[in-house]
Amino acid sequence: MRLVRNIDGLRLGGIITETEAYVGESDTACHAARGRTARTQVMYGHPGHYYVYLIYGMYHMLNIVTAEEHQPEAVLIRALHPQQGLEQMRANRKGAPLSQLTNGPGKLCQALAIDRRLNGLSVTSGELWLERAEAVPETKIRTAPRVGIGYASTADQQRHWRYILELDPLTRG
DNA sequence: CACGCGATTTGG
DNA sequence: CAAATCGCGTGT
Numbered sequence: 698m699r700l701v702r703n704i705d706g707l708r709l710g711g712i713i714t715e716t717e718a719y720v721g722e723s724d725t726a727c728h729a730a731r732g733r734t735a736r737t738q739v740m741y742g743h744p745g746h747y748y749v750y751l752i753y754g755m756y757h758m759l760n761i762v763t764a765e766e767h768q769p770e771a772v773l774i775r776a777l778h779p780q781q782g783l784e785q786m787r788a789n790r791k792g793a794p795l796s797q798l799t800n801g802p803g804k805l806c807q808a809l810a811i812d813r814r815l816n817g818l819s820v821t822s823g824e825l826w827l828e829r830a831e832a833v834p835e836t837k838i839r840t841a842p843r844v845g846i847g848y849a850s851t852a853d854q855q856r857h858w859r860y861i862l863e864l865d866p867l868t869r870g
Numbered sequence: 871c872a873c874g875c876g877a878t879t880t881g882g
Numbered sequence: 883c884a885a886a887t888c889g890c891g892t893g894t
Contacts, residue, residue: 731891734891735891736889750890751888751889754886754889
């Protein structure tokens with residue numbers, strides 16, 4: 698899928714190339730592992746809404762709620778292949794090179810000007826939405842353990858719930 | 871109400 | 883390899 702941000706009519710975005718799944722209260726890596734709180738409220742709501750939170754006091758993380766109401770599951774968007782609004786995204790990223798524009802969950806939120814004001818918003822919103830992009834063969838998607846969840850149980854740390862799309866360097870764009 | 875720390879990034 | 887930086891979750 699392509700993630701597209703609308704900033705006063707200007708479109709920023711690209712293909713989602715890396716995600717992680719956070720799978721409910723039984724997943725000790727998931728914020729909902731400690732139950733329903735003000736922060737995790739959105740994850741317990743309807744699917745198709747953004748869960749955006751602040752981490753380390755300075756970076757935002759973009760998630761999409763995926764499961765039915767009362768089932769707190771979400772997908773963290775970890776990287777994009779930048780396509781639209783490159784100049785503006787580069788400005789939003791302090792002039793970082795193209796290769797470093799959106800290759801991390803905090804970076805892509807910076808590039809797309811995503812913060813907690815978008816928390817709870819629908820993925821059909823005119824501010825930030827998803828578009829179906831060209832289909833890719835499953836062989837181009839590899840899995841890996843999730844990142845930065847040292848607080849989780851060893852079993853949950855080891856699950857391959859991280860998904861990485863390897864784009865063909867020649868056909869990028 | 872105080873404390874500890876985080877689904878990261880950056881620069882040294 | 884450690885600092886940045888602040889809101890959330892937990893316990894007093």
